[in-house]
Amino acid sequence: MIAQVVLFDGFDPLDAVAPYEVLSASGMVTRNGIEAEFVSAEGPRQVPSGLGGLSLRATAALRPQHADLVVVPGALGRLPDGNEPADDSIPAVLARTLDTPLPALLKESLDRPGLTVATVCGGSLVLAMAGLIEGRPATTHHMGRDLLAATGTVAVDARVVDDGDLVTGASVTSGLDVALYLLERELGPRVAHAVEKLIAYERRGTVWRGTGAELTVEV
Known part of the structure; x- marks a missing residue:
């Protein structure tokens, strides 16, 4: 499997490096691991x-025709303060x-059958602001959840949300959880567990899916 981790000007390094390392580590514990690479929309560049x-x-x-997984990180910049976004604010960078x-x-990527798009933190806002996930459940950093909802996306308060070919993670460190979940989903729990042991990190939280019994009360 090929995982392409997308870089864009102003990306958050941890959002990109964490899933890249976790997905790449699968090749250390199984013969048919995931091959990860850093890519950009413009091609090879710094x-x-x-x-x-x-x-x-x-x-x-x-x-997209080459990849099985596409991972989109969020951005790093000034935190929104309720005023007009500055040029170096996270919403402006995104x-x-x-x-x-x-x-x-x-x-x-989303249109191609069999390809999964995953996001970390503000990466889901890139998709949402482009009008690509309207009506779909997704998560992002808690400070960006209102902006996510304003795009028509169904903002979910969960660490990882699985909507089939779209898997989203909430905060910066959720890149570890998203990647470990993708390993479990694509390669099986033994591989995911082995990588957890390798990096000494246990995946956090229940993955939200739009299935199961209906809730009678919102919590």
Whole structure:
């Protein structure tokens, strides 16, 4: 399996590196592990993160026809303060992705049968602001949940939300949980458990799915 982890200007490094490392680690514990690579919508390039001088190199272009998993991180910048978004605020950094080839490639990814798009933290807002997940359940960082809901997405207060070909994670560190869940879903619980032991981290929380008994009370 091929996992393409998307980089864009201002991305949050932990959002990208955590799932990249977890997914790549599957190859250390099973013969048929996941091959992860950093990509960008524009192709191979050095991509500046939102953390000072830190950048990562995208070694390839995002190619939905080539990938089995596409992982979209969030951004790192100034926290929203209720005023007009500054150019270096997280919402502004995420909004700038709309002026790149990324939204069209993410639409192609969601349209391709058999491909799963996963997001970490504000990554779901990239999809939502592009109008790609209206009416679908998803999660994001708690500070961005109102913005997520304003796009017509069904904002869920859960650490990981599974809506079939869309798997979303809530906060920065949820990239570990999203990736471990994808390992369990795609390669099985033995692989996921082995990687948990390898990185000394246990996946947190129940994965939300829109199945099962109806709730009689909202909590």
